Amino acid sequence: MAKEKDFTEKSFEEMNENERLKYETAVELGLADRLMEKGWKSLSASETGKIGGIMNRKMKENHKN
Numbered sequence: 001m002a003k004e005k006d007f008t009e010k011s012f013e014e015m016n017e018n019e020r021l022k023y024e025t026a027v028e029l030g031l032a033d034r035l036m037e038k039g040w041k042s043l044s045a046s047e048t049g050k051i052g053g054i055m056n057r058k059m060k061e062n063h064k065n
Helices: 017-028 032-038 045-064
Strands: none
Touching: 017 032, 017 045
16 A cells, blocks of 8 residues: 655645644744654644644634634
């Protein structure tokens, strides 16, 4: 079975809704360059927690509308 593309190898169009939101949040926090260069493992627990918290808040706002 072919291995699925790594998140950092996907184009924006290939990403699903959650992946897009995750990437957009990383961009807002100024983490996109490091993310694209070294991947998700290069981020600290604090940074990934911030991404998750912001994503959660955005998803709740989207579901209310």
